[in-house]
Amino acid sequence: MNILYVKPDEVGEKQIQVTSPEDIRHLSKVLRAKVGDKVPVSDGSEWEYVGRIEEISEDGIVLSIVDKQKHGRELSYHVELFQGVPKSPKLELIVRKSVELGASAITPVYMDRCVNKPSGREEKKLVRLQKIADEAVKQCLSPRTPIVHEYLTFNDALNIFSEFDFVIFPYENEENVTLKDFLLTEACREKKISGKIPRIAVLIGPEGGFSTDEVEKLESLGIRPVSLGKSILRTETAGPATLAMLMYAFEL
Amino acid sequence: MNILYVKPDEVGEKQIQVTSPEDIRHLSKVLRAKVGDKVPVSDGSEWEYVGRIEEISEDGIVLSIVDKQKHGRELSYHVELFQGVPKSPKLELIVRKSVELGASAITPVYMDRCVNKPSGREEKKLVRLQKIADEAVKQCLSPRTPIVHEYLTFNDALNIFSEFDFVIFPYENEENVTLKDFLLTEACREKKISGKIPRIAVLIGPEGGFSTDEVEKLESLGIRPVSLGKSILRTETAGPATLAMLMYAFEL
Numbered sequence: 001m002n003i004l005y006v007k008p009d010e011v012g013e014k015q016i017q018v019t020s021p022e023d024i025r026h027l028s029k030v031l032r033a034k035v036g037d038k039v040p041v042s043d044g045s046e047w048e049y050v051g052r053i054e055e056i057s058e059d060g061i062v063l064s065i066v067d068k069q070k071h072g073r074e075l076s077y078h079v080e081l082f083q084g085v086p087k088s089p090k091l092e093l094i095v096r097k098s099v100e101l102g103a104s105a106i107t108p109v110y111m112d113r114c115v116n117k118p119s120g121r122e123e124k125k126l127v128r129l130q131k132i133a134d135e136a137v138k139q140c141l142s143p144r145t146p147i148v149h150e151y152l153t154f155n156d157a158l159n160i161f162s163e164f165d166f167v168i169f170p171y172e173n174e175e176n177v178t179l180k181d182f183l184l185t186e187a188c189r190e191k192k193i194s195g196k197i198p199r200i201a202v203l204i205g206p207e208g209g210f211s212t213d214e215v216e217k218l219e220s221l222g223i224r225p226v227s228l229g230k231s232i233l234r235t236e237t238a239g240p241a242t243l244a245m246l247m248y249a250f251e252l
Numbered sequence: 253m254n255i256l257y258v259k260p261d262e263v264g265e266k267q268i269q270v271t272s273p274e275d276i277r278h279l280s281k282v283l284r285a286k287v288g289d290k291v292p293v294s295d296g297s298e299w300e301y302v303g304r305i306e307e308i309s310e311d312g313i314v315l316s317i318v319d320k321q322k323h324g325r326e327l328s329y330h331v332e333l334f335q336g337v338p339k340s341p342k343l344e345l346i347v348r349k350s351v352e353l354g355a356s357a358i359t360p361v362y363m364d365r366c367v368n369k370p371s372g373r374e375e376k377k378l379v380r381l382q383k384i385a386d387e388a389v390k391q392c393l394s395p396r397t398p399i400v401h402e403y404l405t406f407n408d409a410l411n412i413f414s415e416f417d418f419v420i421f422p423y424e425n426e427e428n429v430t431l432k433d434f435l436l437t438e439a440c441r442e443k444k445i446s447g448k449i450p451r452i453a454v455l456i457g458p459e460g461g462f463s464t465d466e467v468e469k470l471e472s473l474g475i476r477p478v479s480l481g482k483s484i485l486r487t488e489t490a491g492p493a494t495l496a497m498l499m500y501a502f503e504l
Binding site: 030032075093097100101102139140142178179180181207208227228229230231232233234237240241242244245247248249251252 | 282284327345349352353354391392394430431432433459460479480481482483484485486489492493494496497499500501503504
């Protein structure tokens with residue numbers, strides 16, 4: 001059975017009280033749980049439990065805790081997506097899928113070829129996107145609390161990249177170095193040897209792709225493009241696909 | 253610049269006449285092409301061209317052929333998705349993303365835990381899904397002509413699996429053998445050695461997952477489950493994610 005993701009304050013010493021209507025619905029309707037079922041539960045930060053369902057109603061679900069242990073489901077890497085602002089409503093889909101596929105944060109970035117320009121409505125959009133991210137992580141059995149960061153300009157994003165161990169920059173004009181080449185031979189080897197969890201940024205262009213100016217700025221920072229293969233992926237596919245590939249490379 | 257995907261009958265000896273309104277829009281609006289630009293063109297089956305744009309208008313685009321060669325963009329594997337019928341309209345998203353990520357065919361499969369049951373409206377849905385697949389392949393620089401096959405029952409799908417070299421069966425209860433283990437050690441090694449293009453089926457359960465009965469039937473055919481890692485993926489994410497992982501494994 002899939003995991004149930006609860007808030008830490010719903011967890012007591014011996015019981016877990018599920019009170020959120022969404023969680024109740026998720027458990028009873030989506031996961032089809034019944035009294036007596038054992039359910040893996042995550043508090044989203046530190047602990048994993050196995051709960052046995054004792055009571056189930058529309059108002060709440062009570063589980064007795066039959067096992068409790070430290071969360072073991074962290075990914076062995078930290079990855080954030082920097083996404084060229086796409087036409088709406090693609091960003092919602094991108095946030096949902098990216099969180100499912102391991103992203104700890106998503107930052108929308110205004111780039112030269114974005115059709116959508118800064119509108120002043122970003123604050124409101126962020127609230128909705130954060131809600132989508134919160135919903136998506138429930139599915140994942142993950143201690144991440146995903147964050148949707150404020151919209152950035154491309155130049156501001158460039159300034160942040162130094163905080164990462166490496167930046168993955170899929171570019172359709174790159175024909176030689178693949179993402180696998182990059183991960184196996186270039187950036188990762190050193191980071192893997194160091195034994196730390198690598199901090200990875202994935203940078204995806206908008207529908208029109210990266211401008212020449214943007215590519216030059218990236219290369220001037222030593223950020224080299226990689227190929228994702230022969231298929232040309234849409235902007236809303238490229239980020240989740242890259243994240244799935246990272247999962248394959250690091251986790252499987 | 254991304255590829256332009258045209259129909260074989262639009263290609264002449266020396267020129268390519270783009271007449272489809274969608275292609276004209278794609279080239280002029282999405283790809284932002286101008287007279288003099290060189291554009292990679294695929295006829296979707298056999299040939300790749302480089303065309304130089306000579307005329308561009310709302311009624312048509314004329315390209316002179318400056319290079320012509322056999323298509324080199326085939327994937328080194330053939331993969332079809334068998335997707336447990338999800339709640340609508342997820343199947344449209346799944347078809348679109350799966351074609352982008354390399355699927356040659358998608359077959360919706362009615363499984364025990366599908367919420368949607370056979371309705372008699374499948375024929376009409378297939379027309380729409382095929383249109384989505386046709387649109388999606390335009391993005392891909394691929395000689396594939398993706399097919400959306402008729403809805404099958406689970407038992408009918410089982411009968412088809414013998415046509416494939418192997419079946420990838422991601423299952424959230426599998427904790428030991430990952431997709432990578434499977435590809436690196438079990439099924440693939442032999443197929444790779446044979447040098448043929450492997451024919452792969454990917455089988456994804458619906459929202460409720462596979463029933464015990466279905467898992468037993470698969471295992472009785474020697475089809476073993478694999479894990480996609482620590483994340484629990486939604487049904488509409490699992491197929492595209494598996495396809496992205498196959499792309500990483502086989503193509504990069």
